[in-house]
Amino acid sequence: xxxxxxxxxxxxxxxxxxxxxxxxxxxxxxxxxxxxxxxxxxxxxxxxxxxxxxxxxxxxxxxxxxxxxxxxxxxxxxxxxxxxxxxxxxxxxxxxxxxxxxxxxxxxxxxxxxxxxxxxxxxxxxxxxxxxxxxxxxxxxxxxxxxxxxxxxxxxxxxxxxxxxxxxxxxxxxxxxxxxxxxxxxxxxxxxxxxxxxxxxxxxxxxxxxxxxxxxxxxxxxxxxxxxxxxxxxxxxxxxxxxxxxxxxxxxxxxxxxxxxxxxxxxxxxxxxxxxxxxxxxxxxxxxxxxxxxxxxxxxxxxxxxxxxxxxxxxxxxxx
Amino acid sequence: xxxxxxxxxxxxxxxxxxxxxxxxxxxxxxxxxxxxxxxxxxxxxxxxxxxxxxxxxxxxxxxxxxxxxxxxxxxxxxxxxxxxxxxxxxxxxxxx
Amino acid sequence: xxxxxxxxxxxxxxxxxxxxxxxxxxxxxxxxxxxxxxxxxxxxxxxxxxxxxxxxxxxxxxxxxxxxxxxxxxxxxxxxxxxxxxxxxxxxxxxxxxxxxxxxxxxxxxxxxxxxxxxxxxxxxxxxxxxxxxxxxxxxxxxxxxxxxxxxxxxxxxxxxxxxxxxxxxxxxxxxxxxxxxxxxxxxxxxxxxxxxxxxxxxxxxxxxxxxxxxxxxxxxxxxxxxxxxxxxxxxxxxxxxxxxxxxxxxxxxxxxxxxxxxxxxxxxxxxx
Numbered sequence: 001x002x003x004x005x006x007x008x009x010x011x012x013x014x015x016x017x018x019x020x021x022x023x024x025x026x027x028x029x030x031x032x033x034x035x036x037x038x039x040x041x042x043x044x045x046x047x048x049x050x051x052x053x054x055x056x057x058x059x060x061x062x063x064x065x066x067x068x069x070x071x072x073x074x075x076x077x078x079x080x081x082x083x084x085x086x087x088x089x090x091x092x093x094x095x096x097x098x099x100x101x102x103x104x105x106x107x108x109x110x111x112x113x114x115x116x117x118x119x120x121x122x123x124x125x126x127x128x129x130x131x132x133x134x135x136x137x138x139x140x141x142x143x144x145x146x147x148x149x150x151x152x153x154x155x156x157x158x159x160x161x162x163x164x165x166x167x168x169x170x171x172x173x174x175x176x177x178x179x180x181x182x183x184x185x186x187x188x189x190x191x192x193x194x195x196x197x198x199x200x201x202x203x204x205x206x207x208x209x210x211x212x213x214x215x216x217x218x219x220x221x222x223x224x225x226x227x228x229x230x231x232x233x234x235x236x237x238x239x240x241x242x243x244x245x246x247x248x249x250x251x252x253x254x255x256x257x258x259x260x261x262x263x264x265x266x267x268x269x270x271x272x273x274x275x276x277x278x279x280x281x282x283x284x285x286x287x288x289x290x291x292x293x294x295x296x297x298x299x300x301x302x303x304x305x306x307x308x309x310x311x312x313x314x315x316x317x318x319x320x
Numbered sequence: 321x322x323x324x325x326x327x328x329x330x331x332x333x334x335x336x337x338x339x340x341x342x343x344x345x346x347x348x349x350x351x352x353x354x355x356x357x358x359x360x361x362x363x364x365x366x367x368x369x370x371x372x373x374x375x376x377x378x379x380x381x382x383x384x385x386x387x388x389x390x391x392x393x394x395x396x397x398x399x400x401x402x403x404x405x406x407x408x409x410x411x412x413x414x415x416x
Numbered sequence: 417x418x419x420x421x422x423x424x425x426x427x428x429x430x431x432x433x434x435x436x437x438x439x440x441x442x443x444x445x446x447x448x449x450x451x452x453x454x455x456x457x458x459x460x461x462x463x464x465x466x467x468x469x470x471x472x473x474x475x476x477x478x479x480x481x482x483x484x485x486x487x488x489x490x491x492x493x494x495x496x497x498x499x500x501x502x503x504x505x506x507x508x509x510x511x512x513x514x515x516x517x518x519x520x521x522x523x524x525x526x527x528x529x530x531x532x533x534x535x536x537x538x539x540x541x542x543x544x545x546x547x548x549x550x551x552x553x554x555x556x557x558x559x560x561x562x563x564x565x566x567x568x569x570x571x572x573x574x575x576x577x578x579x580x581x582x583x584x585x586x587x588x589x590x591x592x593x594x595x596x597x598x599x600x601x602x603x604x605x606x607x608x609x610x611x612x613x614x615x616x617x618x619x620x621x622x623x624x625x626x627x628x629x630x631x632x633x634x635x636x637x638x639x640x641x642x643x644x645x646x647x648x649x650x651x652x653x654x655x656x657x658x659x660x661x662x663x664x665x666x667x668x669x670x671x672x673x674x675x676x677x678x679x680x681x682x683x684x685x686x687x688x689x
Contacts, residue, residue: 029386054467054475061463065680065689066507067456067490070463071483077466078479082363085472089329089347098326098349123680123689158346162367173689181687289468297470299595300531301325303588308351310587326471348473351584358577362477 007032019220024150027093035219036094038212039149041110042221043091048105049113050084052286056120057129065123072169073126079166083159090151106291114272115198117280124177124184124191130170132192132199132237138167139233140203148220171240178244192241193249200264201272203230209269231261238262330356331381332364335372342374350375443619445500446519447626448560449509450616450662452492453520456510457670458541459485460677461528470531477577481538484570491563511681515671516664523606525661525670532595535581537603542575543639544610544632551627560625579643586647593648600649605656610636612659 011030018025025031054077061077064070088098104110115133120126138160145156177188204226207213216222238255241248252265274280327349333342345364350356356375364370384392400406409415462482469475493506504512523541528534549571552564585596613629620626644651660666680689 026386028383051467051472058467061466062460062676063679065511067486067493067510069689071486071490074463074466074479074483074486078366078476078483081467081472081475081479082366085348085363085476086346088472092329092347099324102326103324155346176688181684183684184687293468293470296468297531298324299589299591300470300474300585301327303592304351304355304584305325305327306592307584307588308355311352327473349471350473354580355584358580359473359477361573362480362577363473366476366480 007034016219019148023148024153025148026150034215035221038216038219038221039152040091040094040096042212042216043087043094043152044096044101044104045111045113047084047087047091047101048110049116050080050087051105052112052116052290054080054084055286055289056116056118056282057126059120060123060126063123064126069173072165076130076166076169079162083155083162086155086158087152090149090155093151102294106287106294108278108287111276113202114275114280115202117275117283117286118194118198119282121194122187122191124174124188125195127170127173127177127188128191128195130166130168131174131240132170132195133202134163134166134170135237136199136202136233138163139229139236143222143224143229146223152221171244174246175244178246189246192246196248196250197267197271198275200230200234200267201269203227203233205269205272234262234264235260327351329378330360330375331378332356332360333374333376334360334364334370336369337371340371342372347378348375442500443616444557444623444625445496446616447620448492448496448499450519452489452496452506452509453518454524454541455485455492456489457518457520457673458524458538459483459489460673461524461526462534462538464528465534474531478534481574481577484567484574488563488567488570491566495559495563507681511678515666515674518661518664518666518670518674520661520666520670521606521609522658522661522667523603523609525667525673526603526606527669529599530595532585532592533599533602535578535585536596536599539575539578539582539643540603540607540640542571542578543643544607544636545571546575547632547635548627548629551632555626556624582643582649583647586644586649596647597649600644601652601654604652605654606658607636608656609658609661612662614662616662
């Protein structure tokens, strides 16, 4: 609030008028420092989530039960890396290098989606992640494709197009397993039981308690509230669960014919806070894996750059 | 000795289909042109469609600044005589 | 046909019993398993990098490689199953054969190692793969020729990517040079297995289906040595001759890899996924 007050009031008014007219903000446009900071925080958090998100699913690439499933999962995990890359590049247009962004992730200064701190215990988790976690992500990302910052919106449009298959492949795995052997059925129901509530938490705290929501909405970085998106996700998902004979672990779940909403029970936000604070089941493993890949790759990144410098020097020598 | 690097940024332009223009697709990090070309191929051409790629080092691009938008672009928007609708022709005559 | 089979078995020095008895009778099936298994195992090793590569761009590139190889393997093993005619599809062959029934080169089953090891292995294989596929596209077996034509496009990109990495790492920093030379020292002798032909190869060449492996050695060496020179690497003088993969005699590593890869279909017999 104080930062916004310190901005040039004429420029700020002009900026907000542009947003009001539905215009898109581009990297070289004037923007309040707070807008830039919020975007860097939100976009880098999103990029980190994609990259850390490669780990829980990557855990099953080498154990995928058919060659087709193996290729699909590999392509999906690869897409997540690609999406992380697109969003990092979008964030870099705000004047922060990827070196710095990754540093913030590895030192724990930046957050990533808490959903990826849960373990993938069976193959059914791969189906349920695609169905629920990607399903939730798509609801969120469809909204972000209309965000006010151009590079973020463009990255989201590309991502939404590519992610179309992620949810479908997940739901297909769940469908096949739900119709499968008793062991498979039990496996997929257990996975739904474990992933349901964390998926609902992906939309973030209730708007009443979300510290960033109001400002992000005013600046049209976000176009809808966390609660509205969460409700849309539940409404989409429950019929899908019913269609394949799976249940969600919520005794309070009921359909409200008047509002046409599936009303759900209270979310345990203490669990969410604990995972955010670093105390989820896999926080340490995830960060250790990212740090190891980064440290193990340092000599490769350096070698490539040194080789390019040598080549450039040789070319200059040759030209002289 | 070991300095942290994610390599320089390159901008990637893809042509999606014969006779289409090259359009900005996104960026990659790479150490030289061949490397940038390969990374662009692996990242922006992994779903078919692309028939040609350009990669350009970010610092080779000069972009207009928003402050110049008035003098650079507004004069182009009030020259109605550059558009065919500006001209009248007898009813029923096919010009093209 | 019977004669060809007998010839194949004798030339391969394979006794009519033992681990290869079931497959030595059908050289085309055997041949397709060799081609398919190389790609399946290498693709699997490459897929182990997903999420753990040195930089995001390379994570994506390695996944592309892995996808190409697993895709090729699926096509080749599907064809192998059809040729065998016992109702086995590509998944039955990938997930329900034991270690001694796998026909891949030992080179591809070695654990992925560091990035230098992965890239040197990849380059040695890719340089061979392009030469092999250039010949297989002319195979009289139309389906095989078709698979090879698609794979050849992929392989030509693979060798460009892995070759550039070998040069970058060899001629990079002191550390990258040391690691890359160490990888080459370890892997060089494994490449000798590329060019070993046995009765299966002879039979396939005779039928106009397969390629003459020993003839690839000279062109392969020319290409590879040129790249290694650019990379400032030294070709090791390693007298070991590595063999065994084509007959199902593997290193200790393959069994562990398959145990992991096959766990679900093996522990849930008959289940669909």
